[in-house]
Structures are given as structure tokens and as C-alpha cells.
Amino acid sequence: MSEKIYALLLRLYPRQFRNTYGNESLQLFRDRSRTERGIFPTLRLWIDLLADFAVSIPLEHRRARLALIGSPVPSQPDGVPSFRVLESDSLRPEAQLAGALLSILAFCSVLLLIGHPARSLPIGTWSFPSANADPASLSAASSATGDSDADAIASTPSTDRKTASATVDPESPNPAERRRAGFASSPRGDGPPQASAAEPKPLDATHAVIDAFATHNIVMIGEIHGNKQLHDWLRQLVSTPAFDDRVDDIVVEFGNSLYQRSVDRYISGEDVPLEQVQKAWRNVIGAIGPPSPVYQQLYQAVREANLRRRGKHQLRIVLGDPYGDWEKIKNAEDLGPYLGHRDQCYAQVVKEEVLARHHRALLIMGSGHLLRRNGPGVVERTLRDAGAQPYLIVFGTNPAGSDLDKRFSSWPRPSVVSLSGTWLGDLPADPVATGGMAPATALKLADAADALLFIGPRDTLTQLRMPRSELEGTAYGREITRRLTIQIGQPFNFLNDETEVPQFPKPQPQPQQPQPQAAAAGPPPLPPIPKSINDPLPPRPPSQ
Amino acid sequence: MPKQKLHPLPSAAFQILLALADEDLHGYGIMRQVAEQTGGHIRLGPGTLYGSIQSLLEERLIEEVDLREDEKLGQERRRYYRLTSAGRKLACTEAERLAGVLRIARTKKIFRGDYV
Numbered sequence: 001m002s003e004k005i006y007a008l009l010l011r012l013y014p015r016q017f018r019n020t021y022g023n024e025s026l027q028l029f030r031d032r033s034r035t036e037r038g039i040f041p042t043l044r045l046w047i048d049l050l051a052d053f054a055v056s057i058p059l060e061h062r063r064a065r066l067a068l069i070g071s072p073v074p075s076q077p078d079g080v081p082s083f084r085v086l087e088s089d090s091l092r093p094e095a096q097l098a099g100a101l102l103s104i105l106a107f108c109s110v111l112l113l114i115g116h117p118a119r120s121l122p123i124g125t126w127s128f129p130s131a132n133a134d135p136a137s138l139s140a141a142s143s144a145t146g147d148s149d150a151d152a153i154a155s156t157p158s159t160d161r162k163t164a165s166a167t168v169d170p171e172s173p174n175p176a177e178r179r180r181a182g183f184a185s186s187p188r189g190d191g192p193p194q195a196s197a198a199e200p201k202p203l204d205a206t207h208a209v210i211d212a213f214a215t216h217n218i219v220m221i222g223e224i225h226g227n228k229q230l231h232d233w234l235r236q237l238v239s240t241p242a243f244d245d246r247v248d249d250i251v252v253e254f255g256n257s258l259y260q261r262s263v264d265r266y267i268s269g270e271d272v273p274l275e276q277v278q279k280a281w282r283n284v285i286g287a288i289g290p291p292s293p294v295y296q297q298l299y300q301a302v303r304e305a306n307l308r309r310r311g312k313h314q315l316r317i318v319l320g321d322p323y324g325d326w327e328k329i330k331n332a333e334d335l336g337p338y339l340g341h342r343d344q345c346y347a348q349v350v351k352e353e354v355l356a357r358h359h360r361a362l363l364i365m366g367s368g369h370l371l372r373r374n375g376p377g378v379v380e381r382t383l384r385d386a387g388a389q390p391y392l393i394v395f396g397t398n399p400a401g402s403d404l405d406k407r408f409s410s411w412p413r414p415s416v417v418s419l420s421g422t423w424l425g426d427l428p429a430d431p432v433a434t435g436g437m438a439p440a441t442a443l444k445l446a447d448a449a450d451a452l453l454f455i456g457p458r459d460t461l462t463q464l465r466m467p468r469s470e471l472e473g474t475a476y477g478r479e480i481t482r483r484l485t486i487q488i489g490q491p492f493n494f495l496n497d498e499t500e501v502p503q504f505p506k507p508q509p510q511p512q513q514p515q516p517q518a519a520a521a522g523p524p525p526l527p528p529i530p531k532s533i534n535d536p537l538p539p540r541p542p543s544q
Numbered sequence: 545m546p547k548q549k550l551h552p553l554p555s556a557a558f559q560i561l562l563a564l565a566d567e568d569l570h571g572y573g574i575m576r577q578v579a580e581q582t583g584g585h586i587r588l589g590p591g592t593l594y595g596s597i598q599s600l601l602e603e604r605l606i607e608e609v610d611l612r613e614d615e616k617l618g619q620e621r622r623r624y625y626r627l628t629s630a631g632r633k634l635a636c637t638e639a640e641r642l643a644g645v646l647r648i649a650r651t652k653k654i655f656r657g658d659y660v
Contacts, residue, residue: 013591020598024571025590027620031572052589060595248611248621268610311607313623357620 002042003029006049012057014064015214019246020313023358197423202415205453206237209362209416212391213246217360218350218383221453222367222394222433226292226463227503229455230395233414234364235301244305244315248359251350253366254287254295255280255319261543266299267317269307279544282476285324285338288487289494290466290480318353320346320365323540326479332486336532343369345537347382355386367394367433371448394449397458399436400504414455419446435461435504461503465496489527550603553638556596559586561605561627561635568609570622571597597625605631 006029010022029049036045212219223230237243238250255263259280266277281295299317306314322345324338338345346365354361363379370377370392380390393416398408411417419425425446430438432445435458445452455461471477472495484491550557556578563569563577574597575588588596600606609624627635649655 017594017598021590021594024623025594027622028572028575028590028593031617032575048587048589052591056589056591056595060591063595063598311609312601313608314611316611359621 002033009049009053012053013060016064017060019214023360027358197426198421200417200419200422200424200452202411202417202454204412205233205414205416206240206243208451209237209393210240210242210246212393213360216389216391217358218354218363218388218390219361220363220365220370220380220390220392222370222392222449223364224395224435224461224503225366226294226465227395227455228294228462228464228500229414229460230453231294231298231464233455234298237362238298238302238315239305239308241309244309245313246360247315247362248313248357249316249318249354249361250302251318251320251346251354251361251363252295252298253320253346253364253369254284254291255299255317256283256285256321256323257319257345257349257543258323258325258541259283259544260319263299263317263319267303267306268314269303269310280319283326285322285326285335286342289484289492290471290476292464293466293499294464318349318361320349320363322537325541326483329486332527332530333532335486336530337535337537339530340533340535341537343378344382347379350379350383350388351386355383355388363390370394371429371433371443373443373448391451392449393451393453394433396432396445396452396454397435397456397461399431399434400458408454408457411454414453417452417454419449419451422446424452437504458504459502459506462500463503465499465501467499468495468497471495550599550605550634553634554596556586556588556592557600557605558635558638559588560593560596560600561631561638564606564625564627565632565635568624568626570614570624572617572622573614574625600631601625603630604628605634 003026007026010018010025013022032045033042036042209219209221221234256279259277262272262277263280266272277299278296281291281299284291302315302317322338322342324335329335329338346369350361350363353359365379369379371394372380372392375381376384380392383390417424425444427445428440429443429445429448431440432452433448471480477495480494481491484494559578559582560574562581563574569577571590571593575593579587597606601608605628606625607628609626611621611623613619613621
């Protein structure tokens with residue numbers, strides 16, 4: 001209870017401080033609460049804390065203001081002019097007042113010149129989010145209003161909020177005004193505006209994910225395996241200082257947890273032989289065939305980010321795949337318990353390595369594991385039971401041949417789009433999440449996830465594959481053949497001449513008549529499910 | 545010329561530099577060390593502690609070392625901080641300045657008794 005009160009009081013600090021030191025302040029509070037028990041020590045603790053609040057909150061707000069004034073503006077590569085404030089001290093109050101008066105004067109002068117009376121200005125038509133709005137909505141609101149502190153907006157009393165629908169004519173000729181008000185054109189763009197299904201607001205994916213961590217300790221990305229464009233963005237994300245400051249761990253499906261120790265050393269910048277650390281992504285229990293090079297690239301990107309940030313907060317990669325040792329797995333029955341507990345193992349790792357340490361983490365896993373079908377999946381349910389509030393972003397693109405191509409075409413790439421209350425959220429989840437590879441069901445996107453990650457149109461997406469030279473005639477290639485025999489009963493040809501191939505097959509015209517021979521042959525039968533699939537996991541061996 | 549944030553050096557920041565003189569410590573460890581070295585007179589609250597740490601980090605007087613567990617305090621990983629050579633030098637300068645002040649106070653005979 002007292003920790004909750006303290007956590008609430010922490011919100012009085014500026015966001016920058018909370019993001020950097022909020023968790024540590026809570027940790028320090030817990031440490032003191034543990035050691036200072038009894039009435040008088042507890043009383044002294046709270047007196048200390050209140051005195052500390054009184055002194056440090058104004059100081060931190062002043063620091064935040066100064067940082068804002070003195071912060072350099074990144075250069076604009078596209079030639080957009082920008083301003084840079086060189087002073088490190090804030091402006092004097094009289095200078096600020098003079099500036100405000102001059103601005104108002106200039107504003108009124110322009111109005112007079114163009115002959116617009118002030119009452120027709122769209123003041124009060126900006127849409128403010130509700131207090132329980134999700135981070136993507138908050139970001140949209142903050143960018144629309146120019147207010148960088150979404151928390152402050154969310155805490156605005158509802159009576160003070162001006163909603164667009166109350167003041168804007170849906171037939172307004174001003175498209176921007178209509179968009180702000182939520183009277184977007186219909187999903188198909190051919191009907192009257194619909195107030196109930198709002199226009200989605202795609203946001204820059206990096207900013208949206210970072211903002212999501214302001215309100216959620218866990219952000220889950222449902223990925224599409226081996227995708228180049230998605231991983232190009234993920235590498236950019238982990239190289240962003242604001243992300244590195246805010247996030248402690250990245251929990252990955254593509255890492256066998258048996259090798260956590262090697263990965264910890266590698267990620268922290270130690271010299272670890274590649275042969276040793278690559279076991280983490282090459283010996284994944286759940287992988288069928290050789291892993292895409294995108295995974296190794298992400299490990300490298302996190303290591304490089306940490307090396308660049310020596311002396312600052314470091315990222316950790318936490319491995320979520322079961323700790324099965326392929327050197328000891330000889331048949332399907334050996335493999336069964338690990339295969340049967342992939343989600344449970346992943347969730348357990350997050351509980352132990354992230355939640356128990358009060359960390360913030362980005363979880364990356366295949367979309368199929370995370371989509372909410374009949375409620376949250378195993379991973380999310382376990383984390384919610386443990387007190388976490390995950391935010392789920394899943395990959396999505398236009399299904400083949402659909403008119404979504406046109407609707408997505410103007411969106412920034414990559415972007416994160418909040419689903420609730422939008423026409424996007426009303427779409428069937430499976431075709432969008434699989435680029436049309438899975439048929440539509442009753443499951444809608446808004447029920448399956450909180451937000452969509454749009455990387456690009458379906459037919460621009462590519463998958464990276466391990467080069468032939470690393471597999472043909474090599475010990476690892478032979479090992480992959482052995483594993484495939486255990487996993488699916490027989491190997492398939494996993495050697496590729498091309499290392500970059502389309503993510504999804506191009507749509508082919510349907511044949512007029514079914515091919516009798518092909519239909520008769522059919523795909524080779526899969527081996528029976530191992531009897532051991534529901535057996536409990538063996539004890540966790542020491543990390544390698 | 546931009547104003548230096550830690551000039552003059554605030555008492556809390558100086559105490560943190562002194563606390564880190566012997567070993568790397570995490571936030572709670574710094575708080576305990578400061579309380580110990582000041583005979584319990586200064587107990588840094590989280591806001592003051594981390595505000596000071598942020599200023600010291602920005603001035604490169606201390607640095608973050610790593611995230612690791614403190615076996616005595618459980619399994620939570622904690623950020624450890626280390627005094628840099630610049631921080632050690634500043635702590636030394638500040639201690640000499642205070643020693644100079646003390647010498648002046650002695651010559652002015654403002655102390656009662658002979659314990660200082």
C-alpha cells in the first residue's frame with residue numbers, strides 16, 4: 001500500500017526523471033521499507049521522503065525546463081529550417097512576457113490582414129484523449145497539440161476537454177479539421193463519413209514504442225519471422241538513446257535460454273568467440289530449419305549499442321526459448337517436453353528476469369504466440385496474472401489483392417497504429433497479420449491486439465535467409481538435417497541461392513481445374529505428436 | 545559560457561563523491577554510506593539522491609558501471625555507479641577547500657574546546 005502511495009507521488013516528478021530514475025527510486029523506497037520497520041522508523045522514513053519531495057520536485061522541474069531550453073534540435077536532412085537555442089539559462093520572465101505580447105500582436109495583425117474574424121478560429125476543436133487512452137492515442141494527441149507530456153493531457157479533467165465531435169461539422173470542407181474530429185472518410189473511401197469507426201492514426205514506430213513504455217512496463221511485438229524490414233527497424237530502435245535509457249531488457253523467442261550466460265557476456269561487450277555465442281540463436285528449440293541472419297544482426301546491434309553507451313544504462317537480451325540441449329536431443333520424445341512448453345518457458349523467463357526485478361522489457365515473439373484469440377495467450381495471461389500490463393503490437397500488412405494497399409499507402413513506414421475504435425480494428429485479424437496467408441475468421445484486429453505494426457506493403461516485404469555457403473557441406477548443415485528429421489520426420493531442402501526472397505509468395509492465378517495427380521499426392525504426412533509433449537520440463541541446467 | 549551545474553558543489557553531491565571513493569555502489573548503497581559517514585545526519589531521499597547522481601553523471605564525475613544483483617538485497621538488478629578520475633579530483637579539491645575553511649575557523653578561535 002505504502003509503495004503504491006509512493007509510486008503515485010513519484011508522478012509529481014517530470015517525466016524525464018521518472019523514466020530514468022522512477023524504478024530506482026521505487027527500489028530504494030522498498031529497500032528502506034524493508035530495513036526500517038516499526039512505527040517510528042516508518043514515520044521517520046515518510047518524513048524524510050516528504051522533505052525530499054519538497055526539495056527535489058521543484059529542482060527537477062527546473063532542470064527539465066532548462067534541459068528543454070538548452071536541448072539541441074536535430075538537423076533536418078530534408079532541408080526544413082530549424083532553430084537552436086544556444087543559451088543554457090532560461091529566458092527572464094519579462095522577456096517571456098514581451099515575447100508573448102509580440103506574438104499576440106503579430107497574430108492579430110495577420111488576422112486583420114486576411115479578414116478573418118477571431119471567432120471562426122478552430123480553437124477548442126483539438127481532440128484530447130480520455131484518461132485511459134492507450135499510448136499510441138496519447139502520442140497522437142501530444143503531436144496534434146504540440147504537448148510532449150502525454151501524462152499531463154491524460155490527467156486533464158474531463159470537463160475541460162474539448163472534443164472535436166462536439167464542435168466540428170462533419171461536413172466541414174476542411175479535411176484536416178474533419179480528421180481531427182474523427183469524421184474520416186469511410187474505410188473504402190466511397191461512402192459517407194462514419195463517426196463510429198475513426199480514422200487510424202499511424203505514428204512513427206520508434207516514438208510510439210518508446211512512448212508505450214511511459215505507461216506499460218512490458219511492450220510485446222508480435223513479429224513475422226525472418227523479416228528484413230521489421231528487423232531493420234528493430235535494430236534502429238535498439239540504437240535509439242531514448243529507448244536504451246528507458247528499457248532494461250529485450251526478451252527474444254529466437255534465443256535458447258541454455259546460453260544466457262554467453263549472451264550476457266557478449267551483449268555487455270566482452271570478447272566471446274562467435275562459435276560460442278551463436279549457439280543461442282542457432283540452437284533454438286522452436287526453429288524449423290536454419291535461422292534467418294536477422295536474428296544474429298539484432299544481437300550485434302544491441303551489443304554495439306551497449307558499447308557506444310559505456311558508463312550508461314545497458315540493455316540486456318533475455319533468452320526466452322526453452323533450455324533444451326540439441327546435443328542431447330536424439331529423437332522426438334527427447335524434444336517433446338521442450339516443444340510443449342515454449343510459451344510457458346518464455347513467460348517464466350519474463351517473470352523471473354524482468355518482472356521480479358521491476359524492469360521494463362520489449363518482448364519479441366512470433367505473432368502467432370501473442371495474438372489474443374479468446375482472450376490473451378499463454379504468455380500474456382501469465383504476465384497479467386503476475387501483475388504486468390502488457391501492450392501488444394502485432395505485425396500487419398495488406399492481404400494480397402485487397403484494397404488495403406491504397407489505404408495503407410500514405411502511412412509512414414514503419415508505423416504503429418492504435419486499433420481500438422478505428423476501421424482498422426474492425427478488420428479481420430488473421431489476413432492482416434499474415435499478409436493474406438490465413439483466411440478471415442470472426443477475430444477482429446482490435447480484439448487481437450492493442451496496435452498494428454505496419455512495416456510496408458505486403459509485396460515489398462522480404463525475408464533474409466542463411467547463405468548456402470554456411471550450410472552446404474558444413475557440420476551445421478548436417479545438424480539442421482538431423483534436427484529436421486526429428487522435428488518433422490524428414491528433411492527438406494533448406495539451401496538457398498538467394499539470401500533475400502519475398503516474404504510472401506506472389507499471388508498466382510487459380511488453375512481452371514484441379515490437378516488430379518497433385519491432389520492425390522498431397523503433402524508428406526507429419527510424424528505423430530511425441531507422447532512426451534505434455535511431460536514436465538526437466539530441471540534447468542546451468543547456463544552456458 | 546554555460547554555467548557549471550555543480551559549482552559550487554552541493555553538499556549532497558560531495559557526500560556522494562565521498563561515498564564512492566572506496567567502492568562502486570548502487571543507489572541504496574550510496575544512501576547508506578552517506579548516512580554512515582555523516583553519523584546519520586544526512587539521509588538522502590530518492591529525489592535528492594538521483595537528482596544529484598544525474599548531475600554528477602552529466603558532469604562525468606561519476607559513471608554507470610553495470611547492472612548487477614546485490615546478493616545481500618535479493619535478486620533485483622541494480623545500477624552501480626563509480627567515481628571517475630575527474631570526480632576524485634573534484635572531491636579532493638573540495639576537501640582541501642573545506643580544510644582551508646577549517647584552518648581559518650581555527651585561527652579565528654571560534655571553536656570551544658580543543659577537539660578540532
